[in-house]
Amino acid sequence: MFDLxxxxxxxxxxxxxxxxQLTQLINTIATLYTLGYRYVAINFTLDExxxxxxxxxxxxxxxxxxxxxxxxxxxxxxTRLTLIIHDPSQCQGLAKLQSCFDILAVNPITxxxxxxxxxxxxIDLVSLNFGSRLPYFLKHKTVGxxxxxxxxxxxxxxxxxSGPAGYTLSQSNDSLNLASSxxxxxxxxxxxxxxxxxxxxxxxxxxxxxxTQPLQARNSVDVITLMKTLGMDHGRAKHxxxxxxxxxxxNGRLRIKSNKQTVIIDNRGDVLIDNQFEDPLKKxxxxxxxxxxxxxxxxxxxxxxxxx
Amino acid sequence: MDRNNVLEKRLLSRSYSxxxxxxxxxxxxxxSLGDQKPSLFLVPTKGSSDEGGKQTSTKSLLHVEKPxxxxxxxxxxxxxxxxxxxxxxxxxxxxxxxxxxxxxRQVNVHKLLDHYQIPKYEDYTELNxxxxxxxxxxxxxxxxxxxxxxxxxxxxxxxxxxAFILPKLSSAEYVGCMLTVLQSKNTxxxxxxxxxxxxxxxxxxxxxxxxxxxxxxxEASKSPPSPTELVGGLKILPKTGxxxxxxxxxxxxxxxxxxxxxxxxxxRSIDRAGKKFKSHNVIDL
Numbered sequence: 063m064f065d066l067x068x069x070x071x072x073x074x075x076x077x078x079x080x081x082x083q084l085t086q087l088i089n090t091i092a093t094l095y096t097l098g099y100r101y102v103a104i105n106f107t108l109d110e111x112x113x114x115x116x117x118x119x120x121x122x123x124x125x126x127x128x129x130x131x132x133x134x135x136x137x138x139x140x141t142r143l144t145l146i147i148h149d150p151s152q153c154q155g156l157a158k159l160q161s162c163f164d165i166l167a168v169n170p171i172t173x174x175x176x177x178x179x180x181x182x183x184x185i186d187l188v189s190l191n192f193g194s195r196l197p198y199f200l201k202h203k204t205v206g207x208x209x210x211x212x213x214x215x216x217x218x219x220x221x222x223x224s225g226p227a228g229y230t231l232s233q234s235n236d237s238l239n240l241a242s243s244x245x246x247x248x249x250x251x252x253x254x255x256x257x258x259x260x261x262x263x264x265x266x267x268x269x270x271x272x273x274t275q276p277l278q279a280r281n282s283v284d285v286i287t288l289m290k291t292l293g294m295d296h297g298r299a300k301h302x303x304x305x306x307x308x309x310x311x312x313n314g315r316l317r318i319k320s321n322k323q324t325v326i327i328d329n330r331g332d333v334l335i336d337n338q339f340e341d342p343l344k345k346x347x348x349x350x351x352x353x354x355x356x357x358x359x360x361x362x363x364x365x366x367x368x369x370x
Numbered sequence: 371m372d373r374n375n376v377l378e379k380r381l382l383s384r385s386y387s388x389x390x391x392x393x394x395x396x397x398x399x400x401x402s403l404g405d406q407k408p409s410l411f412l413v414p415t416k417g418s419s420d421e422g423g424k425q426t427s428t429k430s431l432l433h434v435e436k437p438x439x440x441x442x443x444x445x446x447x448x449x450x451x452x453x454x455x456x457x458x459x460x461x462x463x464x465x466x467x468x469x470x471x472x473x474x475r476q477v478n479v480h481k482l483l484d485h486y487q488i489p490k491y492e493d494y495t496e497l498n499x500x501x502x503x504x505x506x507x508x509x510x511x512x513x514x515x516x517x518x519x520x521x522x523x524x525x526x527x528x529x530x531x532x533a534f535i536l537p538k539l540s541s542a543e544y545v546g547c548m549l550t551v552l553q554s555k556n557t558x559x560x561x562x563x564x565x566x567x568x569x570x571x572x573x574x575x576x577x578x579x580x581x582x583x584x585x586x587x588x589e590a591s592k593s594p595p596s597p598t599e600l601v602g603g604l605k606i607l608p609k610t611g612x613x614x615x616x617x618x619x620x621x622x623x624x625x626x627x628x629x630x631x632x633x634x635x636x637x638r639s640i641d642r643a644g645k646k647f648k649s650h651n652v653i654d655l
Contacts, residue, residue: 184649212651312652321536322647323655324634329552329615329627334655352529352624359586360550360563361617361625363579367495 063282064307065094066103066142066165066187067218067270070122073107075115086275088130093276095134101311101335103140103165105272110147120162140164140311140337144189147175156183164337165314167216173198180208186314187268189216192254193247200261209266214310215258217302218272219285221251255292264294268310269302311335327351330358453568457575457604464488464603471597479580479600488603491579494546494565501546505618508542509535529626539628541643544569547616549576550586552629555611561587564605569639574607574614609636611654631655 068090071083079087091102104122122141131137142165145156149172160166167187170176176198179185188208190196205215258267269289273279280288282303289299312334320326326334328351354361382392463486471477483490510529529535550563562585564576580602581595607614609632617625633654637645 210651212649212653309652312655313649316652317649319532320631321540322634322649323631323652324540324647325536326629326631327532327536327627329550329617329629334613334652352620352626354623354625358617358627359590360548360615363563363583364498364548364617364619364625365622367492367499 063099063303064101064103064268064311065099065271065279066101066140066268066307066310067105067189067216067272068094068102069272069274070104070106071274072121073109074112075121084126088127089276090273090279091127091131091137091139092134093279094271094273095131095137097279097281099279100136101138101140101307103142103270103311105142105144105167106163107144107146107169110145110149114158118162119159138336140315142167142187142314144169144187146171147179148172149175160184160317163314164318165311166317171197177204180204180211180213184317185213186310187214187216189218190254190258192218192251193221195250196254196257200257202261202263205258205261205266206263209262212309212313214266214268214306215262216268216270217255217258218270219280219288220272220274220278221247222288223273223278223280252292259292259294264298266306267302268307269299270307308335457568457606460488460604461606464601467601468597471600483601483603488601489567489577491565491577491583491602494567494577497546498548498565501544502619504543504546508538509618529620540647541645543639544574544616544630545639549574549607549614549616549630551607552613552615554613556608559607559612561585562605562607567604571638572609572636574609576605576607578602578605609633613655 068087071079071087087104091104094102104124104127106120106122120141120143124139124141127139131139141163143159143163144167145159146169156166165187166185167189168175168179168183168185169189169191170179176188180188209215269285271279282300285303286296286299289302290296294302315335315337316323316326319328328336330336330353379392379396382395386392386395467482467486467488470482471479544566545568547566548563549566551559551561554560562576562578564578566574566576568575580600582592582599585599612632614630614632615627616630617627619625634647634650635642
């Protein structure tokens with residue numbers, strides 16, 4: 063199972079995450095692992111106005127995370143960037159970012175931004191802000207053409223779980239009540255998701271957690287139940303957590319690993335997705351992929367008839 | 371210069387079927403004495419129908435010698451057609467041999483391979499070596515260390531970046547490359563490998579090795595080879611929905627692996643050379 067959205071604790075280049083925040087992130091990933099998620103993408107959110115630094119563009123220290131999560135077998139970590147876009151004509155630095163992150167997502171603020179992002183930019187995901195009322199009406203034409211191109215739409219379920227206040231004790235009759243702001247967020251979430259389902263005709267959606275705390279992670283049964291309340295059938299809801307995110311991940315990985323999806327570097331493991339062999343800082347570097355001739359059976363065969 | 375006049379012979383073989391005649395023409399072509407006069411020996415392949423008694427007694431410079439025998443069928447077939455029939459016939463023979471082996475496991479396969487004229491992997495390894503050399507010239511020629519990489523034994527050759535290598539690979543030639551099927555919709559194909567003989571639009575035609583080396587997965591599991599694996603020979607691997615792996619040898623110990631996405635490679639190699647590729651929806655991979 064895939065979870066393509068675990069937020070990185072900071073969202074700009076100036077601040078480094080504190081050890082406490084890092085531990086919480088690792089705990090969240092560990093919780094997701096025990097719930098059955100094997101492919102986890104760590105999400106770094108960036109506003110388009112922020113200027114890129116001269117140093118490494120990807121602030122996520124994936125090697126540190128891998129080292130600390132090494133005991134979880136089969137866990138695969140990826141990095142993701144979400145760009146908040148106001149005006150897509152100003153997105154010049156996208157080409158620079160493409161080679162640094164495994165997945166590229168956008169969060170368009172305006173309708174024009176959504177339209178231009180889906181038609182012009184080379185991205186994998188569109189992540190809308192479901193906590194507040196959507197500022198524009200989602201048109202089936204825009205959403206449908208994006209899905210046709212392979213750009214998927216993301217739903218984060220943490221909005222439902224992590225209201226700013228959660229449950230509170232109301233003074234009057236000593237019973238548990240939801241805080242009004244949490245209620246509002248929930249109402250908005252269901253409204254917006256229903257809109258997205260209508261616009262996309264329930265195709266091409268991806269469900270991810272967006273969990274900042276371990277407690278906000280949910281297993282597949284819970285998520286499917288949530289989708290069922292929104293009128294989705296079981297099989298489709300399952301695809302939103304397995305097949306569709308895999309496609310998004312492939313799309314992003316192939317952008318780095320291949321030349322327009324024709325020839326891919328490397329032929330070990332799951333070639334379409336894996337990123338364990340590459341240099342996390344310099345993804346375009348070929349030297350990291352070198353391997354020993356004796357390791358593979360075809361390599362041994364080639365060695366046999368090699369001229370001296 | 372080529373003393374055997376291979377090219378001239380080739381050209382004339384389109385017009386004359388007898389070898390002796392061609393040889394005679396080539397030997398006496400510069401003699402302007404006796405009955406030999408400067409003339410053009412090529413016979414037009416089209417529109418050669420007789421134009422009804424218009425023959426003149428004097429031989430002009432552009433005199434056309436009429437072939438005595440009608441053009442044999444063999445000569446008329448186009449190279450492409452001939453290649454096609456060759457593949458079909460070989461596939462048929464392979465099928466027959468496989469059947470024979472299935473019936474009687476004790477037969478001497480090596481003798482039968484010659485009898486059935488099935489192409490052998492060993493004959494094509496030289497082609498693969500040539501291809502490896504071509505890849506080195508194509509990819510690493512610009513960098514100083516990589517140019518001598520074929521024979522150098524030093525451990526770390528600095529390779530050019532992915533952005534430089536990959537576009538070159540997607541318009542490269544793959545005849546002679548050693549391919550292994552990594553993933554396929556047809557699960558029976560997974561693990562099959564061989565040296566590419568022909569890069570067709572929708573399939574790769576490969577010559578696969580025999581016995582235990584025929585299949586990567588079978589080799590790992592150490593299961594006894596099946597009759598088809600004993601035969602080896604030509605294999606037609608469809609490109610749709612298949613991933614092909616191949617390796618480029620860097621030096622004695624290291625190599626670098628690449629994968630071809632078959633579904634995006636469904637072009638003839640001539641068309642592929644000049645094509646500008648585009649990313650598509652990845653659902654079909």
